[in-house]
Amino acid sequence: MAPISLLLLAAAAISAPLIRRSGPAPELYYKNSNGAGAGANNRAAFPQPARHFSSNNGAFNYAGQQQTVYGACSAPAVRREWRSLSQDAQRSYLDAVVCLMRTPSLLTNLSSVSRSVFEDFSYTHFTVVSQVHGTAQFLPWHRTLILLFEFALQDFCDYKGTLPYWDWTKDASAMHKSPVLSDSAFGGNGNGGTPSCVQNGRFSSATVLMGHSSPQCLTRRFDDANGMQAAQYTGDVVRALVQNGGDFANPPAAGNDPLFFIHHAMIDKIWNDWQDENPQLANAYSGNMDSMNPNGNEAKLTDFLVDLPPGGPTNGFTLIPAIQVQETIWSDGGGWFCYIYE
Numbered sequence: 001m002a003p004i005s006l007l008l009l010a011a012a013a014i015s016a017p018l019i020r021r022s023g024p025a026p027e028l029y030y031k032n033s034n035g036a037g038a039g040a041n042n043r044a045a046f047p048q049p050a051r052h053f054s055s056n057n058g059a060f061n062y063a064g065q066q067q068t069v070y071g072a073c074s075a076p077a078v079r080r081e082w083r084s085l086s087q088d089a090q091r092s093y094l095d096a097v098v099c100l101m102r103t104p105s106l107l108t109n110l111s112s113v114s115r116s117v118f119e120d121f122s123y124t125h126f127t128v129v130s131q132v133h134g135t136a137q138f139l140p141w142h143r144t145l146i147l148l149f150e151f152a153l154q155d156f157c158d159y160k161g162t163l164p165y166w167d168w169t170k171d172a173s174a175m176h177k178s179p180v181l182s183d184s185a186f187g188g189n190g191n192g193g194t195p196s197c198v199q200n201g202r203f204s205s206a207t208v209l210m211g212h213s214s215p216q217c218l219t220r221r222f223d224d225a226n227g228m229q230a231a232q233y234t235g236d237v238v239r240a241l242v243q244n245g246g247d248f249a250n251p252p253a254a255g256n257d258p259l260f261f262i263h264h265a266m267i268d269k270i271w272n273d274w275q276d277e278n279p280q281l282a283n284a285y286s287g288n289m290d291s292m293n294p295n296g297n298e299a300k301l302t303d304f305l306v307d308l309p310p311g312g313p314t315n316g317f318t319l320i321p322a323i324q325v326q327e328t329i330w331s332d333g334g335g336w337f338c339y340i341y342e
């Protein structure tokens, strides 16, 4: 992304009011159960779904899932930037994440695969990593993963809030001063050892599994040597910051770090902002489906989101429900997708 557009985004984030999608409905959007066409003229026709999953059969259960119908989101949840939450709200978010790390896995009872519901997310991400990075599904798939994570916090850990996002542009000039990376929040950089363990914050005693042969400390290795101006916030600089080492730097292991979810909420917000500024392109979707075939251009709005492969150690249990890309294109399109960013 060009530096200038990030500057504009940063400026817009400071003063932007809450924005509902105002562009055209995706042409391929589902029709509702009465057969009525989708779109603004049929707004009231579809009920809000019981959007949370349940676990009463010991697995992620999507029986309550209803298809997304554009315009059916009448009361969107609002996601806020981390530092605009009260201390109490920050604490309850972190409490809920810790709780999810202590909630036994619903995908498998093999502790070598996934030990908790939190790790069900990092395991799923780990397993399908080549199909959801460097591919067309990057934005819709991560949008959905973090939405399900938000639901899991609410369903399994009684979390009353929404998923916060981390506007890292606010921290670009001094990452080590970020309140996100403070003692009372997500903790800061690793200790520089091998592994470079995070030793402060709410997750200093957590152990992580994906991408490691056995459980080990959560690791980070940020490069905070050069203060950055927002104008210098280029892709290379971001890579130096987050890809210098540690779990977050390695896509298969990235889901180990609780920062992953608030970081992807920021990415998701940027997608939203871009759609608002480019309504004629807001439904655009194309590209390759596998990072091993970068020139493929086979992706379609009717593709289903990538899920765990059949078989494997989870005995057919999966996290990602049958959702088509077109259902995810609008964060407040309807059904489960009913949130906006402040």
Ligand SMILES: [Cu+2]
Residues within 6 Å of the ligand: 125, 132, 133, 142, 251, 254
């Ligand atoms: Cu990812």
